[in-house]
Amino acid sequence: MDLYPDEVIRLVIIGQPQTVLSCHTIWVCAACETCTTRCPNDVKIAELMDCLKEMAVQKSIPCPQPQILTLHDGFLKNVKRWGRVFETTFLPQYLLRSGEFLRLWRARTWRDEMKLGWQMSRKGRFPMLPKTIRGKKEVRKILGRHKQKKLNSPRSQSK
Amino acid sequence: MKVTYYPGCSLEGTAKDYAESILGICLSLDIQLEEIPDWNCCGATAAHSIDHRAGIELAGRTLNLAARLPHSDMLVPCPMCFNRLKTAAWTLNHDSSSRYDMHLEASLPKIWDLANFLASDPMLKTTAKNISKPLEGLKVVSYYGCMANRPPEITEATDFENPQALDRIIQNLGATAIPWPYKTDCCGASQVLSRPDIVSRLVGKLYDMAQRVGAQAIVVSCQMCQANLDMHQEKIGADWGKRFSFPVYYFTELIGLAHDVAGVEKWLSRHITDPFSLLKRLNLWNSP
Numbered sequence: 001m002d003l004y005p006d007e008v009i010r011l012v013i014i015g016q017p018q019t020v021l022s023c024h025t026i027w028v029c030a031a032c033e034t035c036t037t038r039c040p041n042d043v044k045i046a047e048l049m050d051c052l053k054e055m056a057v058q059k060s061i062p063c064p065q066p067q068i069l070t071l072h073d074g075f076l077k078n079v080k081r082w083g084r085v086f087e088t089t090f091l092p093q094y095l096l097r098s099g100e101f102l103r104l105w106r107a108r109t110w111r112d113e114m115k116l117g118w119q120m121s122r123k124g125r126f127p128m129l130p131k132t133i134r135g136k137k138e139v140r141k142i143l144g145r146h147k148q149k150k151l152n153s154p155r156s157q158s159k
Numbered sequence: 160m161k162v163t164y165y166p167g168c169s170l171e172g173t174a175k176d177y178a179e180s181i182l183g184i185c186l187s188l189d190i191q192l193e194e195i196p197d198w199n200c201c202g203a204t205a206a207h208s209i210d211h212r213a214g215i216e217l218a219g220r221t222l223n224l225a226a227r228l229p230h231s232d233m234l235v236p237c238p239m240c241f242n243r244l245k246t247a248a249w250t251l252n253h254d255s256s257s258r259y260d261m262h263l264e265a266s267l268p269k270i271w272d273l274a275n276f277l278a279s280d281p282m283l284k285t286t287a288k289n290i291s292k293p294l295e296g297l298k299v300v301s302y303y304g305c306m307a308n309r310p311p312e313i314t315e316a317t318d319f320e321n322p323q324a325l326d327r328i329i330q331n332l333g334a335t336a337i338p339w340p341y342k343t344d345c346c347g348a349s350q351v352l353s354r355p356d357i358v359s360r361l362v363g364k365l366y367d368m369a370q371r372v373g374a375q376a377i378v379v380s381c382q383m384c385q386a387n388l389d390m391h392q393e394k395i396g397a398d399w400g401k402r403f404s405f406p407v408y409y410f411t412e413l414i415g416l417a418h419d420v421a422g423v424e425k426w427l428s429r430h431i432t433d434p435f436s437l438l439k440r441l442n443l444w445n446s447p
């Protein structure tokens with residue numbers, strides 16, 4: 001996190017959207033709701049983090065944690081496709097699209113990841129076929145309101 | 160007893176063990192599950208992170224389908240789904256007309272987190288009656304994660320800082336639930352694919368504390384926590400310069416074990432960290 005959550009709130013109050021919308025914090029936030037639950041002033045901090053992420057995407061502000069945005073985006077695309085998420089294609093697609101596989105390849109740890117994936121499928125945890133639903137159209141309508149943004153993002157860094 | 164059931168997407172895939180154990184114990188507890196016809200994904204972290212309205216309406220669609228079934232209770236095993244359904248129900252009942260293209264049916268069932276449902280007094284009694292193999296000697300910590308309890312206005316949890324549902328179930332089975340401080344500390348599951356470094360820090364802290372309080376295993380009710388705690392123990396141990404090997408059981412698997420339900424071996428064999436050795440050591444496993 002490059003800003004502490006209270007700094008995010010403060011910057012919103014004093015009107016510095018540019019700083020908050022491009023910060024790492026809103027993306028690194030795990031949405032654990034601890035802060036919202038404990039805030040003595042009833043500030044909905046985690047919900048605000050969500051709101052800022054959505055604003056940043058809508059304004060096409062480059063995401064400083066591109067792999068996180070790729071993950072969310074890929075998940076929703078998968079839901080749009082089937083009506084339910086189909087992990088068997090979602091997970092490998094994420095690894096490829098996010099560049100994560102490339103990173104694992106370069107770090108020479110891709111074999112560990114592959115081994116785990118192989119173990120999981122041997123244990124029957126990756127079904128072969130997706131379960132699709134009749135109400136796909138409704139789901140697509142719900143998910144189709146935002147215009148699909150092209151994800152443009154700078155190199156990811158750890159913060 | 161007949162209830163409405165929303166399994167959620169991951170119970171159809173990577174959390175097959177959780178799904179099977181629920182079906183197994185519901186037979187022994189005489190609960191009949193009726194799945195919501197044509198339910199859809201709740202949207203999970205992705206929707207609430209970048210498309211708020213979709214997050215509410217995706218869960219809302221499923222709630223409206225649930226309203227068509229006649230049962231008064233609806234069981235949700237996945238805490239993420241539970242949280243999203245509760246959030247949608249709350250939101251659509253408070254400011255629906257202005258901001259969402261969706262109205263909720265009036266006759267919604269009561270939305271239950273599965274662990275809370277099975278920790279209610281009548282269910283504990285039924286569970287106790289069917290125990291054929293008390294889990295004596297098994298010392299565990301219960302781990303709840305974030306989504307079943309927070310935020311309390313939405314989940315309606317009252318003991319959200321020190322929840323008791325899993326502890327009550329564990330004790331009821333004859334095992335020991337050791338009190339510990341990290342019951343609801345986040346394991347970072349939503350970042351497991353995108354920021355494994357963060358997860359290593361968060362989960363390592365949990366293992367370390369579980370070890371210090373003398374737990375032999377960790378008991379969970381969330382398939383994301385389960386995967387996150389079960390799958391990367393060796394790697395996280397290496398990051399921490401320690402060795403961790405905690406079986407991570409679903410509470411439903413322990414109920415199945417104590418009830419001697421058929422299929423326990425199959426459920427457990429889907430885990431990554433060896434769940435059997437500990438049970439054998441404690442004489443709780445007579446391999447079929």
Ligand code: SF4
Nearest residue numbers: 029030032033035046
């Ligand atoms: S939701 Fe959790 S991770 Fe996000 S800011 Fe609050 S406490 Fe931190």
